[in-house]
Amino acid sequence: MGGPRFEPVRAVRAYERIVEQIEEAVESGALAPGQRLPSERDLMGQFSVSRSTVREALRVLQARGLVRSRPGDPNGAEVLPFTPAALHKSMTTLARVQGLSLAELVQFRMVLDSSANLLAARLRTDEQLAEMDAAIDRMREAVEQDYDAFSAADVAFHDAVARASRNKLIQICTEVVRSIVLGLVSGRIAEADDRVALMRRSIRHHEEVLAAVRAGDGPLAARLSRRTMYDYYVGYVPAEERAALRALLE
Amino acid sequence: MGGPRFEPVRAVRAYERIVEQIEEAVESGALAPGQRLPSERDLMGQFSVSRSTVREALRVLQARGLVRSRPGDPNGAEVLPFTPAALHKSMTTLARVQGLSLAELVQFRMVLDSSANLLAARLRTDEQLAEMDAAIDRMREAVEQDYDAFSAADVAFHDAVARASRNKLIQICTEVVRSIVLGLVSGRIAEADDRVALMRRSIRHHEEVLAAVRAGDGPLAARLSRRTMYDYYVGYVPAEERAALRALLE
DNA sequence: GCTAGTGCACTGGTCTGACCAGTAGGCTAT
DNA sequence: ATAGCCTACTGGTCAGACCAGTGCACTAGC
16 A cells, blocks of 8 residues: 555536636636626637637626626626625525524524624724614604515614624625525515514614613623514414524523 | 506526526425436427527536536436535635635634524533534544544534534534635644644633533533634734624623 | 717627537447 | 446537627717
8 A cells, every 4th residue: 555645536627617717816806896807709719618618607607696797798797796695595595495494594693683783882883873873763763654664774773783793794694694584574574463563662672782782781782682583583483493592592 | 657667677598597497496395306307408308498508507506506417427417415515605705705804704603603502502412412522532532643633523513513503504604614714724723833732722622611511501601612712713813803803702 | 069860890698510528228248 | 147348328518600689989960
């Protein structure tokens, strides 16, 4: 024994090499958002491949949210600024394929939101506090009239908290998971008979959370935010899964 | 005014319709993992499109991790069981494009791991406790000899905790973010002069965390786990970013 | 002079048809 | 019965074509 150890090789297709090269250029910043790729016919020359191969590479890059192409555009594909769209897509797939329950999703939101509040209580700026105030004001105005406006203001509050945490990963995951959760329940909330009471209570809870953030009491803000989210969604979680949510409330 | 309100339409390409249909079949379970798609030549008949169009659709599905095709395979593309590979890919892209710092990533791991511990303290089974014990044993054995084995045992411990949390989202995000973090620092740890001391201390910390989990003290386990991870990685985080990490330690 | 309209050159989306290397399974020769 | 070849497929790639849509330069009309 002891001969040279060989590594498994995998056949690398031509289009994958193209994906790698363009991906590298985008991620390294050599290709900035807004810039254009050469046209497909140019690229087939540059890479010495056929147009089909170029196109398959572009399809992959597009699926990853790095570029977008538009028929008829005299320029080539456009390099996109990063959006969590691809992340959102794969998380949605995850949710469907793995059969994620609403309870799991809400639980994850509780984790993210409480951590964001914990950090925000220490790191928030006065401007961010003002944003949170404004969001709660809009929630108050929207009550009894427009659930969509209420929900939007609610989202704005949580976004302000997430930004105040200064952790982009928290911000983006918050955004992604929230949109999945809202997709599952927003219709049911909008039609609920007791939605006005639910909204009023939610506003009160948000005020308490904000007070804790303002006071710099991170652990309290975190605890209250978990409670807030629990109360808001528990009615839509099957009874047998509620214990898992309560495990996050001390 | 007051005419019918029209909705914006977007041109839907043929390959997108194919992606949607196959995606739906996979996510709904109509196509189970391990099953095969018809061959590309069959699909072009079924969808009444050319092979290029079929192939572009398959490229997208492959980029999303739903199917895989292999040249020469007499069967068609294989439907894959869900893996977080696509999620991993888009998070890695996110990390690079948005310039996520190691501090942010570690902070996120602290959030996930502490939440997992909080839940695990209440929900863990005896089998899972045994797994955690075994993982720490392997960490002990690996010390002073093989950093890779130590790291693998460390990973196994955190995975056991994540599973004990019974939240798949936490498990998967843990896995994804951890692999990104390890990709950034594992080389530096393996070469560090004080790595043996670091490993010994880490083992002690893991023992304390496990004791808290065993005792059912979630808040304590959560706090200790944050401290454990902080100590393990703080040496690799630039001094000016450490404050953000410390914000998670009370 | 300026504007409104018209082509034109080029784009991406799709199609057709072809070739190649690789695979699996049946067939054949041993 | 088995070892090895054959064949009918597969996916990967290529070449060349057509179409509808786009932006821009040019032109006709004011």
